Amino acid sequence: MINSLLMWLRELLPLVMLLSFALAWLQPGLRALLLPVLLQTALLLLPAWWFLDPLLSSLDGMGLDWSYCLLYVLGTTALLVAARYSQYRRRALSLSITVLCCIHLLNLSLFGSGLLHGDSQWQAIATGTALALGINGSIAVLWYYLLLEVSVPCRWIWRLVLALLCARQAVMAVTFATQLDVINPGPLLWDTERWLNESSELGYLLQALLGYEATPSLAQLLVFLMASLAVLLWMREGSDEG
Numbered sequence: 278m279i280n281s282l283l284m285w286l287r288e289l290l291p292l293v294m295l296l297s298f299a300l301a302w303l304q305p306g307l308r309a310l311l312l313p314v315l316l317q318t319a320l321l322l323l324p325a326w327w328f329l330d331p332l333l334s335s336l337d338g339m340g341l342d343w344s345y346c347l348l349y350v351l352g353t354t355a356l357l358v359a360a361r362y363s364q365y366r367r368r369a370l371s372l373s374i375t376v377l378c379c380i381h382l383l384n385l386s387l388f389g390s391g392l393l394h395g396d397s398q399w400q401a402i403a404t405g406t407a408l409a410l411g412i413n414g415s416i417a418v419l420w421y422y423l424l425l426e427v428s429v430p431c432r433w434i435w436r437l438v439l440a441l442l443c444a445r446q447a448v449m450a451v452t453f454a455t456q457l458d459v460i461n462p463g464p465l466l467w468d469t470e471r472w473l474n475e476s477s478e479l480g481y482l483l484q485a486l487l488g489y490e491a492t493p494s495l496a497q498l499l500v501f502l503m504a505s506l507a508v509l510l511w512m513r514e515g516s517d518e519g
Contacts, residue, residue: 281402283476284388285409288381290485293417295377295442299370301424302435310371317375322382329386342453345380349450352376353504356443360436361511373446416482440508441487447504448488448497455496463495 299310325332325344332340352373359369427434455462470491474480483489490497 281405282409284385285406286412286481287484288384288388289409289413290416290481291445292374292377292381293413294420294485295370295374297417297421298424298438298442299374301421301428302439303367303370305367310367310374313368313371314374314378317372318378318382321375321379325379325383326386329383339457341383342457346450346453346457346459348376348380349446349453353443353446353450356439356446357504357507357511360439360443360508376446436509436512438486439512440505443508444501444505445484445486445488447500448490451497451500452490455494460496462497465492465494466498468492 296310299305300307303310332344334340336343355369355373355376359366359373362369424434424438451460451462454460468491473483473489473491475484475489475491480489480491488497488501493501
């Protein structure tokens, strides 16, 4: 039960944070935002599921990592477009949400296929899944209304949260790029594992919002700062902030 609970929390929290933010910021209506997301996700995931085995074995077993890296780059670019060009915000946000849907649904499908080949207790798995869905749903509602309440006295909250969400996807892209030896991560800057574990409740929340790492590298920190500053500066220049 614990494994399935943690898996669902880790995979759904980033999606929940971004989706709730988009709904609160743009107020497009759930159907107007989710319909293009569902269509785009289906178009990307159906071929991925069909060719999942070749994808896992391609490029010396790193095919899936390459796919995730490119998807995170796409998601980061979409959020930068949302920050800079107000006329494309809804489409850019839906694309970034689609990216997270594809990544995390693929992870969940791999997790589920692993359970099918193991001696798992289905009652415990179902209980953990139900608990995780309830927790994620509660966080989605709380995050949505918190953003709406805070945005009344502090309209800059949209800019700040978008900067963090964009930086988070950029950090994830760098993480996969370093695993693929595409870039040099540089030295590790600090270790906060003893004070804030990545697998704790707060660790999961911070990882979903800003890509928290207990042992970040220099490359991760630089990319985080560049992505967040780009959003902050570009939205300041824009005439319409949402």
